[in-house]
Amino acid sequence: MSFNKLSLIRGALLVTSALAWNACYADWAQSSYPLNARPLPANSEQQAQNPPAFSWSRHSTLPATYVLEITGPLAGQVTTVTVDKNWYLPTKAMALGSYSWRVRPGGTSTDWSTPRTFILNSSSAVFEVPDSSVLRTNIINRARPRAMPNGMPIRSSWSAGMVAERGNALTRLQNAVLATVTSEPPVSDSLWPLVTSSTLVTADTNAQWTNIRTHVNIVRRQLESAALIYRLTGDRTYLTEAITRGDQLASLSPSGPTSYAQFDTMTLPIAASLAKGVDFLYADLDATRRAAWLNNAAARATDVYNDLSRQNGWLDQMPFDEHGGSNLGYLALVATLSLGDVPAAATWFDFSFRNYINYVFHWSGAEGGYANGTAYGQYAIDASLQVWQPMSTASGLNMFNKPWTMGFLKMFMYFTPPGSQVHAFGDSNESKPDLRFMKALASRIPTPQALWYYKNITGDEDPLTQLQIQYPLPVLTVATAVAPSNSIYIPSIGWAAFHSNIADPLRTSLYFKASPYGSFNHSHGDQNAFTLSKGARRLLIGTGWYDWYNSPMWSGWYRQTKSKNALTYDGGLGQNTTGYSDPMLFNGQIVGYSTTNSNYDYVEGDATAAFAGALTSNRRQLWYFRAQDAFVVRDKVTAPAAHVFEWNLHAPVPITVNAATGEAQVVNVDQSVCVRPIPNNSGQTYAAVTGPAPQPGTTEYHGVYKKTSSQLSAEFLMLLDVGCKHPTVTVVNTASGRSLTVGGVTISLPQ
Known part of the structure; x- marks a missing residue:
């Protein structure tokens, strides 16, 4: 992050x-x-x-x-x-x-x-959200722990069904807490001497933030876990550990290395854990300790509130601030759990609670995508479970019923379906999804598609979150699981996915992007780019890796168009990714999408604006011939000056090329794709490209089809033949353009 x-x-x-x-x-x-x-x-x-x-x-x-x-x-x-x-x-x-x-x-x-x-x-x-005054009254009238679902009995009174659903989670959480008692030393401000007030991220500041985040989050989790277990079991061993870890967090100075000024995304999670600890242990904390915990949380919340409330709430005017949005949610949670105990909490609550529910999330439209990519979407699930669950329980307003949340889950179903080996688009896209988070989100949404996703994800969700949701899990109240359809288009973020059969672990999956968010924030210069996989095998990929934000790798290769399966010119020049607000203007858009033809699915993207005036047109059309398990990709580009245009492809394994036909073959263990120009080698050549060193433990290979001369306009017409079956391909001129036939299915290619 x-x-x-x-x-x-x-x-x-x-x-x-x-x-x-x-x-x-x-x-x-x-x-x-x-x-x-x-x-x-x-x-x-x-x-x-x-x-x-x-x-x-x-x-x-x-x-x-x-x-x-x-x-x-x-x-x-x-x-x-x-x-x-x-x-x-x-x-x-x-x-x-x-x-x-x-x-x-x-x-x-x-x-x-x-x-x-x-x-x-x-x-x-x-989805109705009452006025703040109504919500505050509901919360204050709720007995503590406010964040514990109604009717949640202690472990000795669990029914057989509850033991079957939650017993293993409780055992796992108990074991984890007991192991951490001795393995994690206390945290203190003295561990982090570097002053990080600079607005520029360096390797040293990033290293210290990583260390703070790692150890503070362990202690936060230990406090919350031990407090919850004590509430469920009455075992005072866990009460002792919860108090020990709460005292450690409360000893961290709100103006020290974990302060808002030095680490703006860490201060409120600390405050939230202290507020949760007070909520769960309210009657078991002496007045002095309770005040110390709440005072620390209040100081941190005050710093954030003073910033976010400036200029009548600057985030209202500039909502595309990821840290600001996250802090707004944590502020709402701290306010929710400290109402009645901290005088300022009512002010924080009225400022943040309805605002945050309305804000979730500005990285898509109301249908619920996440423009920063599924890795950052996964991080958002993690934070949302920590915030939404106690807020929902305490207020009676279920955030998981918000239509946006249901659309958010749908994005993961399509772009990180069961068995996914990597994320889709944006920073950390090369990392392996932790599908436990997606399973946790699915468990709270009672729809047939959510049940399908939930049942097909192996492993269990985090026991800390599972033990705080009502019984039975909402998704398990659904009678029948139903797989979603095989294709999707999410208009507000400009993403499309085509699966051969989403319910099949050996599915072919192609992900396409032409986003109005451009390369803003954690997005990349990959408008009109795609990735392709077959089952668990990655075939055509985005390359580079996320070492840290603003690193030389991040800015020089990872975010650049030349590292993607996309169009560049003159030796790798691509889309504009520089500046603060500019990347939002230098964007893409999906201008065509259809799944109504029984022979193929279709998407068309326009990435002209992403090139910041260097091109006058850049359209990519893509057809998925489902029966042939093959794709046709057509790029048409024009420019005010002549360029040598390039069609990039990247793979996690070697790319072998037939010099006579120009066909590039990628074979990853037991799956393959052949990339063939149509017609063979028409006005272009293939060349291998050298990229930066890949992430340790991985391999990457790069190639490019490039035109043989500088041109004002160009077309690339390429076949992605999954499985290298080599279907018959013909192109015939017609009165209105050309007719292209792949394995017996014909499409029209207008001029």
Whole structure:
């Protein structure tokens, strides 16, 4: 994960500069600055959630209030609300139908935004979030532990069914806690002498952050685990260990190496663990110790609240701040568990709780993808389980029922299906998925597809999270498991997946990306890129590895287009990945997707903008011939100046090439793909490419098909023949273009 400490700078400087982008913009609610809040809902899109969340970019005059006008499906049905934020989440579901909305600054202003439309229909899932005052009352009236599900008995009173479902988890957690008692030494500020106030990440600061994260998280987990076991068993051995570890965390200075100023993503997890410890051990802690734990948590929460609340909540205007969003969630959790004990908690709660539920997550639209990639999505599951579960239990508002959450799980079903060996896209994509997190998420969502995913993931989820969810697991209340369909397109993040049979462990899987998020944050310059695997074997891959954020490997190769199965020019020049906000503008988009033809699936991406003006057009079309288990990839590119265009491919094993036909073959143990130009060797040559040293313990091989001369425009037409079956391929000119036939299936290739 990155620890790029720009949050304070963003909050202090970029909000002001970002507002300036709106000053002379025709529709002020739609900022021209890419990182500002976006006006939603829009484009007559059907909404996944009812009621939908409304948002807009702030007006350049920074008014104290906004007037939001919502026109409903019935004649004369107009609702007007005044809010002091640039977002609004109604507390009650709305009637089905077509709506429009607009917003203006409060007071006498008549500067209305352009009206936008949306649709609520029967597929819009109801998810209602009460007012903060109602939620606070519900939480304060709940007996402690607030984070323990109602009716959760002590272990000696468990039913046979509960023992079968949870007994092993409790035993595993007990064993882990007892082992850690002696294996993990105490943590203290003296272990981390380096001052890391610089906004630039270096190898030394990254090493210290890694050390802090590793050891503090062990102690946090030990506190939470021991406290939970004591609550479930009454064994005072665990109470003693929980108190010992809680005292260690409380001894870490909120202004030391784990402070918000020095390690902005570590301070609130510490506060959250202390608040959880107080919640679970409330009656077993003496008043002095309880106060010490809460005071430490409160000091940390105050630092974060003071930052996030500046400028009326700068994250509302600039939501694409990963650290800010994470801290907003932890602040909501600390507030939830400390209401009634910490006077400031009510202020933190009203600022953060509904805001965070509305915020989750700005890395996709309401359908629930995660633009930073599935590795960072996995990290988000981990953090979300730590935050959502106690928040949901304490408040009675189940975050796992949010439509976005269900879409989030769907992304993992398709892009890290059972048996996946690596993640999809973004930083850490080369790492092996820890599917226990995906299984944990699936266990809380009672749908037939979630049950299929849950049952087909081997291993158990983390016992610490499993023992805090209600019994029985929600997913186990579903009668029948149903595998999802074989293809998906997630519009808001620009991802598509094609599987030969998603339920088959030996499935062919191709993942394609052309994302409006571009290479922003943890994303890469891989618009119009793809990866290909067969079963457990990776065939065509993205290369490089995530050693640390902003490292020479990260910036010079790993994020670059030349390290992907994508188009470059003139020796590896590719998409723009530099700057802070620019990568969001230099993006891609999926402009075509279809699964309606019985012979093939289809996707088309446009990566023109990603090349920052170097190209005037860059389209990639991809057809999956399911019966032939083969793909056709067509790239068409034009530029204002002549270039030698290149079609890159990368593999985890050697690439062998037939010099006569130009066919490249990749054989990974028992699976293979042959990459063949259509027609053979037409105006291009193949060459091996040397890349940087791969991650220790792995191998990578690189090749490129490149045109034989500089050109203003070019086309690459390539066959990906999974299994190297060598189907018959013919190309015939027609009046409107060409007709391409692969193994008896014909498609049209327009000019």
